[in-house]
Amino acid sequence: MHPDLVTSDLALLQRSRLPLAIERAQSKLARVEADTSAAKLVKASQRAKSVAQRVVWLQRAASAWARPIEAVSACRQGCSHCCHIPVTISHVEARLLAHASGRVPQEPTRSVRINDDVSAQRLVDMERQLQGAPLSPCPFLRAGQCSVYDARPIACRTLVNLDDDDLLCRHAGDSTAKVPYADARHLKMFALMAQAGSSYADIREFFPGSARAPAPIPLTKPTTATIG
């Protein structure tokens, strides 16, 4: 958040922006031409020999789907507001992130099981169930950049703000505003059903801990601080 902008000013600005942002989003979507490679990549996913390969194809499809929308969106390189809000991923995506990062995924304490019939309502319910934790940086965010960009989950690839700037994405404390995101539910539902039986949880549940590199261990004699 801009240092001069206090929380109440931000909330006020966001409330007055929303109607215009929705209008902008609708007019942009009406002009966007779909990338036909997204459908081809979804088809290719059906021929994959393993669930992990299928998810990789679907991640590529998600990027292809988002590409023309990103071109008219508020999303810019270096902006990382959405890396602080809930990011739900499957266990299969956690394994792909583990492979890309060298980190070992943990068993989530709060998760839901994906079944083979994910409706739009079920998707909303699942995500609602997993929310509620205070906002915090994604464990893969390093100096404002995604450190696992090529392996980032479908949730990250499809979250596109259709406004003209990041005003509605900004947050102070734990408050977030409504954002006119592009609707990626169909892709997410398809991707989840392709990995039925897997668990679904926030990315921070699979990879707890800070994104920052651990502080160097001091060489001086320890004081009263303990490492727990």
Ligand code: SF4
């Ligand atoms: S995986 Fe990357 S893009 Fe996704 S929330 Fe984390 S840092 Fe951001």
